[in-house]
Amino acid sequence: MGSIEIVTIETPSLGDRSYVAHDGSNAVVIDPQRDIDRVLDVLHEHGLDVTHVVETHVHNDYVTGGHALASMVDAAYCLNADDDVRFDRQGLADGDVLTSGTMRVRALLTPGHTPTHLSYVLLDADDRAVGVFTGGSMLFGTVGRTDLIGPELTMELSRSQYRSVRRIADEVDDTAGVHPTHGFGSHCSATQATKQSSTVGAERGDNPALVKSEEDFLTELIGGLTPYPTYYRHMAPANVLGPAAFDDTPPEDFDLERVAALLREGAWVIDLRNRRDFNASFLAGAINAELRNDLPNYLGWMVPFEEHLVLVGDDATVIGEAQRMLARIGYDRLQGRLIAQSGTFAGHELERTTEISDFDGLSLVADDARTILDVRDTWEFESGHHHAAVHVPFHELPERIGEVPRGRPVWVYCATGARATIAASFLVRSGFEVVLIDDFCLPGDVPGRVAEPAGV
């Protein structure tokens, strides 16, 4: 048997990582995503036999592939014994040790991200800590967010998080690699990681839980929490049921009339084309979500979780990628797809066009002739914004759409145009006339004339 190796499987669309730890023959899989074909590829490539599939916690940001993987490869499926799940598994307690070939894995209770969160210390044959899988506890220069269970528990979990990160630093060797699940763009991270790898020793120098007082840590952590996708609330209930593996069977091909008929009934049609092509010609009611990393997050905010979706895209590959990204967060209910070229919707009764402009174009229109809608997050808005903008953060738009004045065109912008085109299509769906400002308004930018002082 060779030395111990850790293979990282990145999921950039969620900002998460999964891991395969192996000694050349035996493997332990940590926090696998729903699409376990990517894990199986690693296992086949290295010729590995999985002894254990372990979860650091019942995940809030994705549907796990752990249950399906463990049964497929006939491995033990391990979670904290205190996690209330509806399937057979090996329940773990603090200090329990699993053996996999020459490797051993010790469970370390590290509550904070969730109340029952476990980290796993990977030990070699000499009892040396090779690495620690920290899930949503110790991340790279930050920690996992502590507000996912409920507001009444946030303070208590934040205090637990502080102690848990300190416990990892106290009990695991400085040379051990840190292998978190969150923090690579994940909304499960309290703030975003800026490193690609780290060790316990390196975290000792800059992790806020290790360099700050508990009170300063709590102030920074709770003050810095940003909105998280509403779909999160559906993930834990799905995960305790033991979700099935990702099914990559393409959805049924629908023709234009069938999609149009569904739209008239209020169905959710997701058009994945780029914003230029979409806004030139689309079906009224369709949501324009470009195939970007943020797709699951953005749709999670906009589209009711239980809906049956129709996907529209340039080709089957794009639709297949979106299907995979959506399945990771449990949007399994795809009822059909439509491959659209330019001209597919031309002349159709539901065909719409949204004008695309920029801030220069906006400046030519009188203030009282349009509404300007800024859909960026509050921190972005507060750093500078168009003086006449109405602010409704993207993730609050569905519930606050009543605050957008009717009767005038709505000019909508964000930082880069990505959120704005989704919001624009949502506004059209809601009966507004819209102009998409496909322009940049980065933090600190003040488009148009100088913004009025705060309070005016």
Added chain:
Amino acid sequence: MPDVTQTLDASGLACPMPVVRTRQAIDQLASGEVLEVISTDRGSLQDIPAWAQSTGNRLVEQNDGGDRFTFLIEKA
């Protein structure tokens, strides 16, 4: 290929942060110097060239590595 003056690793950052960091990094460079940007956000494939165009900085090169993207931008 021009000499890279500075490299910005924006891996793991989500929209709009790769563009935000790119602007901050470009602000630190002199005219004619070249910034290399690394991103894992596929939205960067659209955003960074569009940002370069809107600001007059020249996109010298871009590479699509599937889940890792690199850009060379020469400051105007």
